[in-house]
Every structure is written in structure tokens, then in C-alpha cells.
Amino acid sequence: MNDNTISKEDKALLDKFLADNQLFLGPDPDIMRNHSLSPRSAAEDAILKKGLDTHQVHHVRGLINAALSEAFTMVNQMGAAPGAKWGDLVTGIYTAQGDLAMIAPHGIIAFAACCFYPIRFIIKNWTNDQTVGVKDGDGFIHNDARYGGIHNTDQSMMVPLFWKGELVCWLSSTIHEGENGACEPGGMPAAAESKYDEGIKMSPFKVVENFQLKRDLVTFLQNSVRDPKLQLEDMKVKLHAVMRLRDRIIAILDQFGRDALMGTLRLHLEDTETEMRRRIRELPDGTVRVLQFMDSSLRENCMQKISLAITVKGDRMVLDFRGTAPQFLNRSVNTNIASFKAALCTGLLQNIWPDLPHTMAVLSPIEIITDRNSIIDAEGEMPQAMSLMPLFKGCVVWTIPMAKLNYSLPHKYSAIVASQYDQAATFIYGGVTQHGDITGNFCADINGNGQGARSHADGEHSVSPVFGFMCDSGEHEINEEDTPIIRLGAQRLAKDRVAWGKYRGGLGYEQIATARGSGLWGFMTGCEGSKFPSAQGLFGGYSCPSYQLLKIKGINIFEELKKDPKVVEVFDIVELMNKRPIPGGKYSSNDMGMTFEVCNEGEIYMICQGSGGGYGDVLERDPALVMKDLAEDLMSHENARDIYKVVYDEKTLVVDEDATQKLRADCRGERIRRAKPFDQFCKEWVTAEPPAHLPYFGSWDNPREIYATTMGQRVKMPADQLQGAFMLNPKDVRIAELEAELAACKAVKA
Amino acid sequence: MKVLITEYLRINLDTERWECRRCGHEHGSARDNYKRGLLVHDRDPREVHKPLLDTNLYERTYSPDPTWCRILEYYCPQCGVMVEAEYLPPGHPPLHDVELDIDALKLQWQGRDEVQEPAVGPDLALEKVRHGRALHEHSHGH
Numbered sequence: 001m002n003d004n005t006i007s008k009e010d011k012a013l014l015d016k017f018l019a020d021n022q023l024f025l026g027p028d029p030d031i032m033r034n035h036s037l038s039p040r041s042a043a044e045d046a047i048l049k050k051g052l053d054t055h056q057v058h059h060v061r062g063l064i065n066a067a068l069s070e071a072f073t074m075v076n077q078m079g080a081a082p083g084a085k086w087g088d089l090v091t092g093i094y095t096a097q098g099d100l101a102m103i104a105p106h107g108i109i110a111f112a113a114c115c116f117y118p119i120r121f122i123i124k125n126w127t128n129d130q131t132v133g134v135k136d137g138d139g140f141i142h143n144d145a146r147y148g149g150i151h152n153t154d155q156s157m158m159v160p161l162f163w164k165g166e167l168v169c170w171l172s173s174t175i176h177e178g179e180n181g182a183c184e185p186g187g188m189p190a191a192a193e194s195k196y197d198e199g200i201k202m203s204p205f206k207v208v209e210n211f212q213l214k215r216d217l218v219t220f221l222q223n224s225v226r227d228p229k230l231q232l233e234d235m236k237v238k239l240h241a242v243m244r245l246r247d248r249i250i251a252i253l254d255q256f257g258r259d260a261l262m263g264t265l266r267l268h269l270e271d272t273e274t275e276m277r278r279r280i281r282e283l284p285d286g287t288v289r290v291l292q293f294m295d296s297s298l299r300e301n302c303m304q305k306i307s308l309a310i311t312v313k314g315d316r317m318v319l320d321f322r323g324t325a326p327q328f329l330n331r332s333v334n335t336n337i338a339s340f341k342a343a344l345c346t347g348l349l350q351n352i353w354p355d356l357p358h359t360m361a362v363l364s365p366i367e368i369i370t371d372r373n374s375i376i377d378a379e380g381e382m383p384q385a386m387s388l389m390p391l392f393k394g395c396v397v398w399t400i401p402m403a404k405l406n407y408s409l410p411h412k413y414s415a416i417v418a419s420q421y422d423q424a425a426t427f428i429y430g431g432v433t434q435h436g437d438i439t440g441n442f443c444a445d446i447n448g449n450g451q452g453a454r455s456h457a458d459g460e461h462s463v464s465p466v467f468g469f470m471c472d473s474g475e476h477e478i479n480e481e482d483t484p485i486i487r488l489g490a491q492r493l494a495k496d497r498v499a500w501g502k503y504r505g506g507l508g509y510e511q512i513a514t515a516r517g518s519g520l521w522g523f524m525t526g527c528e529g530s531k532f533p534s535a536q537g538l539f540g541g542y543s544c545p546s547y548q549l550l551k552i553k554g555i556n557i558f559e560e561l562k563k564d565p566k567v568v569e570v571f572d573i574v575e576l577m578n579k580r581p582i583p584g585g586k587y588s589s590n591d592m593g594m595t596f597e598v599c600n601e602g603e604i605y606m607i608c609q610g611s612g613g614g615y616g617d618v619l620e621r622d623p624a625l626v627m628k629d630l631a632e633d634l635m636s637h638e639n640a641r642d643i644y645k646v647v648y649d650e651k652t653l654v655v656d657e658d659a660t661q662k663l664r665a666d667c668r669g670e671r672i673r674r675a676k677p678f679d680q681f682c683k684e685w686v687t688a689e690p691p692a693h694l695p696y697f698g699s700w701d702n703p704r705e706i707y708a709t710t711m712g713q714r715v716k717m718p719a720d721q722l723q724g725a726f727m728l729n730p731k732d733v734r735i736a737e738l739e740a741e742l743a744a745c746k747a748v749k750a
Numbered sequence: 751m752k753v754l755i756t757e758y759l760r761i762n763l764d765t766e767r768w769e770c771r772r773c774g775h776e777h778g779s780a781r782d783n784y785k786r787g788l789l790v791h792d793r794d795p796r797e798v799h800k801p802l803l804d805t806n807l808y809e810r811t812y813s814p815d816p817t818w819c820r821i822l823e824y825y826c827p828q829c830g831v832m833v834e835a836e837y838l839p840p841g842h843p844p845l846h847d848v849e850l851d852i853d854a855l856k857l858q859w860q861g862r863d864e865v866q867e868p869a870v871g872p873d874l875a876l877e878k879v880r881h882g883r884a885l886h887e888h889s890h891g892h
Contacts, residue, residue: 087882106882284753284858286850293839295818303818303839313851354874404848408753410862412871455757456870460879469878496802497812502757531815533799533837539757540832542821545799548810578804589808616757617832639800668830675789675825678844685792685822687841693817694839701843 025203027146031120032338036364037269038097047263048270060256060264064093064102067248072104074241075173080233082479083153083176086444086472088465091245093265094170098123100360101169101265108468109349109358110150110391111174113342116360117148118204119158119170132206136162139208139239141221143180144201145339150467151387152198153178153187157238159208161246163253168262171245173238178441181225182385184596185430185440190298190526191595192383193330199385200224208239226430226438272361277315279353280365284408287311288401292393295532297331298386298593300730302709303532303690304333304375305698306393310401318367319344319398322719323703326371327378329724334378335387335394337370343394344368346467350395351420351452352402353413354469371706373722375697382724386526392422395466399452400536400613407455418452418459418505418538418613422466423527423592425449425547425609427485427513430596431521434484443485443511444474445609450506452612453499453541458625459506459612461493484518487511488557489571494608496574496635499533500643501541501614502621507634508609512571514557515599523605525549527592534610541614549592549607550577552585556602573606618643619664623655689716697725751864753855755848758826758833759784763856775828783846785824788833790844793821795837 006014040048071091075084083089090107094100098119103109122140126132140158145151156174160167182189182199192198200221207217213235221235222228253261292306307323327334335343345363349356356362370377376390396419403416425448430440448462462473476487489512499505515521528534533543550573560567560582568581580587585604592607599605623646629635630653637650645667647659676684690696695709699719706717710725712733717723751763760769761780768777768784777787794816801811814837822836822844836844 106885284850285854286848288849289845289847291838291842291845293819293837301818313854351875354878401847404756407757407868408755408865410865410869412869414871414874415876416868416871417875451876454873455868457873460876463876464879464882469875469882472883496800500798530810532819532839533795533814536837537835540824540835542798542835543837545812546810546814548803548812574802577808587807589803589810591810619832642800643798668825671791671823671825671830671832672789672827675791675823677827678783678786678788678790678824681790681792682844685790685841686843690842691817691840696839 025125028121028124031117031124032148032336035338035341035360035368037099037273037361040266041097044095044262044266047259048266050259052260052263052267056256056260057264057267060252060260061268063252064249064264065105067245068093068102068104069106070248071173071241071245072107074244075175075237078237079175080230080237081175081177082441082444082474083178084234084237086447086474087468088176090174091241092172093249094119094172095265095269096167096169096262098170099269101268103358106469110342110346110467111154111156113345113360114145114148114150114339115156115158115172115174117338118142118156119172121147122158122204126206134160134167136160137208137210138206139242140204141207141235142202142204144203145384145387146336147203148338150339150342150391151188152180152201152385155234157235157242158204159242159246161249163250163258166258168253168258169249169265171242171249173242175234175238177230177234179225179227179230179439184524185226186428186442186524187440188388188428188442188526189385190332190524190593192332192385195381195383197385198383207235211243213239226440268357269359269361272357272359273364275356276362276365279413280312280317281315282409283312283405285313288404290397290401292397293532294389294393294528295530296528296591296593297328297333297727298389298526299331299595300727301531301591302695302697306376306390306397307699307703308397308401310398310405312405315365316367317365318369320369321374321376322369322371323699323706324371324374324376325697326706326708326722327373327375327382327724329382329726331727332383332386333389334375334382334384335390336379336384337377339387339391340376340394341368343391343467344398347395347398350466350469351399351417355413371719371722373724388424388526389528392424392466396420396422396535400538403538416455416538418499418541418615419536420452420466420612421449421505421508421535421544421610423529423534423610425508425527425592425607427511427605427607428524428526429483429485429522431484432518433482434517439483443479444472445511448473448509448609450508450609450611452535452538453501453503453505453615455615458503461506462509462609463506484515484521486514486516488514488604492572493634495633496639497545497547497608498611498635499535499537499542499544499614500618501537502616502618503541503614504629505535505544505612505614507611510573510606510608512573512604512606514602514604516558516601520598522596522598523594524596525592525594525607529610530591535613537613538615540617542618543613544611547592547608547610549590549594549605551588551590551606552576552582552604553588554603555582555585556600557582557604558602573608576606619645619667623648623657623660627653627655751859753859754865754868756833758831761850761852761855763859766852770826770829770831772831773826773829775826780850780852784848785844788824789827791823791825793823795819795821
């Protein structure tokens with residue numbers, strides 16, 4: 001009788017056979033789904049049990065920090081990618097097991113928080129593979145986020161550090177390179193409908209031996225992207241920065257010994273994890289919740305929900321994302337769970353507890369629950385080239401609920417703040433430069449997200465990207481030397497496009513761009529929030545408004561300016577669109593998600609960075625702050641009166657305090673008169689399912705039931721059996737609409 | 751003992767009631783959803799985020815689309831202060847956003863002094879940005 005049982009020996013033989021004959025070493029779920037620290041290695045355990053001199057640990061940690069900072073500066077100074085120049089990079093150090101221990105103080109945490117996945121992959125698969133191996137002088141490259149990473153524009157160089165024959169740690173350098181040979185230039189193709197549209201997809205592989213780049217592989221990579229010079233230069237830059245970092249770490253090893261280095265790295269991680277647990281324990285026990293809505297797939301408007309419940313009990317914290325929208329099969333706004341966790345890590349360190357060490361250990365004690373095949377835990381063949389959409393949401397998703405947990409604490413580690421603006425509001429570009437080179441990348445304006453308002457002050461304007469502290473918004477003069485992009489308007493704060501509140505959000509700024517001197521040039525933009533606002537307010541503060549992409553096509557502004565230098569009084573988006581001063585222009589207001597589009601010479605494209613969320617009731621805003629905003633031309637008189645209910649003299653900006661107080665009291669009374677008790681309101685308001693007109697993705701009232709629209713039809717499915725949604729081609733949809741209109745017209749005529 | 755939970759809400763641990771921090775109005779049991787003690791108004795988002803572009807010329811004007819987005823404004827029924835502004839698609843159930851374990855909260859605050867005014871944490875995010883900018887300026891020499 002065959003009962004399918006096999007002996008222990010046969011089982012071991014079978015396992016070995018399967019392991020030795022794996023056909024494809026794809027992303028490994030054992031690695032990709034584990035964001036926790038590895039258990040101590042035997043070496044680490046022995047070192048820590050022996051005990052370390054804490055003064056020496058502090059000293060060594062300082063030296064490592066300095067070394068990481070130096071390597072960061074090298075990449076920042078020498079890197080060719082626009083992202084490198086603005087600081088969109090990081091250098092990091094990992095334990096011998098691949099756990100991220102420390103990053104350069106100004107580096108982008110998310111990059112390093114992803115890099116330990118490919119390093120763990122290398123350790124697991126290449127160390128004992130006779131055709132690869134891991135040796136002194138080796139370097140490994142990687143860009144495919146499915147093996148760890150934010151998105152495929154980022155390329156990493158990862159190097160093992162051997163000392164006296166023993167692998168003691170790993171070092172890395174990562175840059176947002178941009179161009180990667182995808183179906184649209186610039187590396188972030190919203191048009192990608194499968195992962196095969198995303199350009200080059202490097203699983204972790206060896207590209208350096210004996211500290212030298214292997215030219216055959218470099219050539220292959222150069223041949224796969226639109227900017228071969230950039231590809232070569234930045235591979236050199238990252239390698240040499242990591243080699244300098246290696247020199248510095250070896251100097252530390254020579255001076256203090258192996259135990260001091262390995263012990264410091266491990267202790268740093270364990271101490272951070274301990275501190276995280278202590279802080280969680282300080283929070284009140286209970287559950288806080290938040291919902292985010294993303295209104296676009298960047299190809300069409302559709303409403304995708306991200307649902308989060310944070311539960312605290314003692315020193316345990318659970319982030320439950322179940323009920324979130326399902327993944328798209330043929331849209332690029334998905335992310336895998338490892339990248340999403342890196343975004344969560346970033347958000348914690350950016351706006352919640354920025355004082356914690358920037359290591360993966362901050363996330364290590366937190367349990368994260370998701371629905372498999374949801375938009376934040378996408379798997380399989382789906383594209384994820386525009387994963388920035390859910391990832392940016394991940395950076396801010398716990399800002400609001402954590403403020404609700406943190407507010408009561410007698411001691412706060414950082415200010416209470418509303419959500420930062422969370423869209424990649426920048427021009428992505430590509431084409432032939434005025435120098436005849438092919439290029440594709442994106443502008444530094446991505447780094448100008450407005451800060452959320454704080455519990456004690458307004459948000460700062462265009463403060464930083466949502467994913468890092470240190471990023472420049474670039475210099476247009478340099479950009480204009482390198483590319484055909486001409487800035488007609490820049491860094492002008494977007495008046496009235498702000499989240500109102502007792503304290504308002506920090507504003508974003510306008511970007512007005514055109515092209516000159518190129519035979520072929522174009523732009524794309526990748527933002528949501530044109531129908532449903534992005535950055536959430538806090539404690540009665542409003543969200544930011546919606547934002548649009550504006551175009552003036554069919555003109556050449558340079559010709560118009562030649563004819564009449566005063567044709568445009570001021571390059572201000574609202575004025576240009578309402579006054580339409582350029583004759584013959586086709587003016588349009590569009591969704592902020594636009595796939596690559598040719599910009600003929602002198603045509604105008606306009607977007608703006610957004611505002612962070614507001615804080616508190618608008619009727620509590622100090623009238624003096626309202627007058628300050630008016631004086632600085634950040635808002636109109638209409639909004640000062642209608643939103644903030646301030647009575648003042650428009651010429652002198654002198655406030656009538658008594659009249660303002662009375663007007664605000666009347667307004668509070670009016671609120672009470674017009675509103676309904678909650679239970680009564682819900683009876684009238686809540687519907688059994690999403691409105692029929694809304695292409696809705698995610699749970700409604702029950703987190704275990706998920707709605708989606710696939711092939712144009714609404715479906716409902718159990719959350720633990722999610723199927724990806726397949727979207728119709730927007731052009732087919734439009735053709736069908738026009739054909740229906742035509743048929744109706746013909747019918748009337750007949 | 752009263753514990754400050756948000757800018758406009760506190761929990762009275764003795765009575766186990768949600769209270770308004772502006773006027774002291776009791777919103778209901780602290781073991782229940784505080785929103786049940788508030789008034790709600792469904793606000794057209796175009797009233798708050800007014801169109802900046804000419805609505806005769808353009809459909810998209812910087813205002814949210816009212817068929818996709820509504821603002822639920824929650825007010826204290828006694829003083830009218832706006833406690834929350836919740837952005838939802840039309841008909842979506844309001845979120846039970848704060849659900850605390852009151853017994854655990856009582857135990858936690860046994861060892862703490864009552865806080866009358868909320869502590870303000872340091873602006874660490876901003877400090878880091880400023881430090882980063884200074885470093886960048888230095889390293890680029892401009």
C-alpha cells in the first residue's frame with residue numbers, strides 16, 4: 001500500500017534535491033515577508049554575553065556614523081543622477097547576517113530599509129553557490145523591488161566586508177538613478193501594464209570582482225537603459241564610495257577589533273528595539289483607525305482605499321491593513337509588502353519619532369497584517385513601477401492615528417503634526433536633449449512637499465519630500481543646462497491651495513515648465529488627489545485641496561514672447577488659466593496623473609506641490625495669523641472672510657476683534673443648528689455599498705468583503721481570496737463612449 | 751483625573767465619560783464612540799476648498815469632486831467647536847477612530863500626574879530638515 005509516507009532519510013534527500021534543482025531563484029517569501037531582526041548569530045551572542053564597554057560602543061558608533069556620512073557626501077558630490085545631486089541616496093552598514101544597523105545621518109532611510117532583503121538573498125543563495133560565491137572584493141548590484149527596494153529606479157551596490165578572512169558586515173550605497181529602460185522614460189512608467197514594461201530588472205548579482213566593475217556586465221546594463229553614461233558613472237561612484245566606507249570600517253576594526261564592531265552593530269539594533277517597545281508601552285492600550293483614499297491609477301480615476309487599525313496592548317503593537325484595495329493586474333500603482341514596510345519605517349522616523357536611530361529595528365517589534373494580493377501586498381506578475389503611490393501613503397498613514405495615541409502622553413518625543421503632503425508632484429521627463437543625448441529622469445521638485453500643521457504652529461512650506469529630511473529642490477539653471485526644460489515659473493507658493501485650520505498646512509509651490517531646443521521632448525506626472533484630497537488634517541483641521549495638471553497646448557510661448565514681451569503679465573497658474581492671455585492656446589485642466597506626452601517647443605505644463613494637512617478648528621485661528629497670510633499673499637480675502645470668519649479692513653489689515661468674536665460665535669451657533677446627532681445622521685448617510693457611479697476598490701462597511709471593478713464590472717470578494725483587478729484600456733472606454741454618443745445622434749437623426 | 755486625548759477631547763477617568771475640552775460638555779461613555787455624542791454635518795467640499803479656476807471654463811478647479819468626496823464635520827453640541835473633519839466617499843460609514851481600553855488607561859494613569867495642558871514635543875522633523883539643508887549648502891558651496 002502506498003500511504004505517501006517517506007522515511008526521514010528519503011525526506012532529507014528529497015529536500016536536498018529540490019533545493020539543488022530550483023529552476024528559478026525568484027523573490028523569496030521567507031526573506032521578503034520578514035521585517036524582523038534575525039536572531040543573534042553565534043558570534044554576536046558570544047560577543048554580547050562577554051559584555052561590551054558602553055563608552056567604547058558609543059565611540060565606535062560615532063566613527064561608523066562619520067564614515068557613513070563621508071561616503072554619503074562622496075556620492076552626493078560625484079553622483080551623476082539628478083537624484084544623487086539632491087540627496088536622494090543613502091549609504092548603510094549591515095550586520096554579517098544582513099540586518100540593517102545604521103545609515104548615513106542624512107540618508108534616505110527607505111532605501112536602506114529595503115536593502116537588507118537583497119543582502120539576505122545574496123547570503124542565502126550565492127554564498128555557497130560555486131558559480132557565484134561571496135568573496136573579499138566582490139560587489140553586488142540590484143534594482144528590482146521584488147527582491148527588496150522602493151522601486152526599480154533605485155540601484156544599489158552591496159559589498160561584503162571581510163576582516164582577517166571573516167565576513168564581519170555588509171556595506172551599501174543606493175541612489176535614485178531614474179532612467180532604467182522602462183516603457184516610458186524616467187524609470188517610473190505609469191503606462192506599465194505588466195512587469196515586463198518596467199525596464200531592466202536586476203535581481204541581486206555580482207558585478208564587481210577584485211574591487212573592479214566587470215565591464216561586460218556594465219555594458220549589458222548600459223545597453224538596457226536610455227542613459228548609458230549615467231549608468232556607468234554612477235556604478236563607479238557607488239562602488240568607490242563604498243570602498244572608502246570599507247577603508248574607514250577596516251580602520252575601526254584595526255583599532256578596536258572585530259568584537260567591538262560586530263557587537264556595536266548588534267547592540268545598536270537590540271537597544272533600538274528595546275526602546276521601541278518601551279515607547280509602545282507608554283501609549284494607551286486600545287485601537288486607533290484611519291482611512292486613506294487614492295483616487296487614481298494614473299491611467300484613470302478610481303477610488304482605492306487603504307485601511308489601517310493600530311492596536312496597542314502593553315508593549316505589543318499591531319498594524320492591521322486588512323480591508324485595503326486589491327492589487328491591479330495591469331496598472332503600475334501596486335507595491336509589494338517589503339517595500340511598503342520600508343515606507344512605514346520612513347514615516348515613523350520622519351514625522352512620529354524622528355529621534356530614534358534610523359535602523360530597521362524600529363519596525364522589528366511591530367506586527368503587520370495585510371490581505372495578500374492587496375495593493376500594498378501585491379504579488380505575482382503585477383507591475384509596480386509606480387509603487388510610489390501606495391508607498392507615499394505608507395509614509396504618512398500612521399501620522400494621524402499615532403497623533404491620537406501620542407497626544408495624551410505627559411512627555412512627547414516630537415511635535416504632534418498633521419499629514420505631510422504625500423504626492424510625487426514633480427515633472428518626469430524624457431527625450432533628446434539640446435546636446436543630442438537621450439535621457440529620462442525627474443525634477444527635484446518632488447522634494448518640496450508641504451509640512452502638516454503642528455499642534456502649536458503652522459506647517460512649513462515645501463519642507464522636504466515625504467520620504468526623507470535632507471533633499472534639495474534643485475537648481476533650475478543647472479537643469480536648464482542639461483535638459484531642454486525651461487522654467488517659466490518656479491518656487492511661487494500656491495496661493496489659496498492650502499489646508500485650513502487653527503494652524504494651516506505648509507504650502508507647496510507652482511511649477512510651470514516648457515521645452516526648448518529639443519527635437520523630441522515630453523513630460524509625465526504621477527500624482528493622485530485631483531478628485532479626493534491627499535494630505536489629511538488633524539483634530540478638526542481640513543485636508544489639502546485637490547490639485548490639477550494644467551496645460552496650454554498649441555502655442556509656442558517663446559514666439560509669443562518675441563511678438564509681445566508683455567503677453568504674460570505674470571506666470572501664475574490661476575491667472576494664466578482664468579485670463580487666457582496667450583491667443584490661440586488650448587487651455588485644459590486635467591488629472592494629475594498623466595502618462596508620457598510629447599511637449600512641443602513652447603507648450604506649457606503646470607502643476608504645483610501640495611499643502612500638508614491643517615490642525616484644529618478654523619474658527620480658533622488667531623486673526624493675526626490670518627492677516628499675516630494675507631500680507632504674505634498666501635491667501636485671498638474671500639477665504640479669510642469665509643473660512644476663518646475674520647472681520648478686518650482689507651486695506652490696512654486691521655482686525656475688528658469684537659466683530660470677529662461675534663461672527664465666530666454666530667458661526668458656531670449656525671453649526672449646531674444645521675448639524676444632526678450622529679446616530680440619526682448615520683441612518684440617513686450610510687449606504688449598503690459604494691455608490692454605483694464610483695469605481696471603488698476596497699472594503700466598505702465590512703473589512704472582510706472587498707469591492708473592485710474589473711473589466712468594467714463591479715465585483716465583491718472575500719478579503720482572504722483577493723483577485724487582482726483588470727482594467728479596461730482608457731482609450732477603449734473613450735471610444736465606446738463616443739460610439740454610443742454617435743449611435744444616439746444617428747438614432748435621433750433617423 | 752482627566753486625560754487629554756485630542757485637541758478637543760478628554761476622558762474623565764472618574765466618570766468614564768468623554769468631555770469637550772472647550773466647554774466641558776459630556777459626549778457619552780468613554781467606552782463608546784465619542785462621535786455618538788457629537789453633531790455631524792455633511793459638507794460640500796467646494797464650500798471649503800473653493801474653485802480657483804473659472805467653473806464655466808473648467809470641470810477641474812482645485813476643488814474636490816463632490817460626487818467622490820464629502821466632508822463630515824463633527825461639532826460639540828454645546829459650544830459648536832469642530833472636533834473632527836472626516837473626508838469620505840458619499841455614504842461610507844464614519845470611522846470609529848479612537849477606541850481605548852479604559853480599564854488599562856486607569857491603571858496607566860495611576861502613576862502619573864494629571865496633565866492640564868498638553869506637552870509640546872520638540873520640532874524634530876523640522877530641525878532635521880534645517881540641519882540637512884545647512885549640510886547640503888555647505889557641501890555644495892553655495
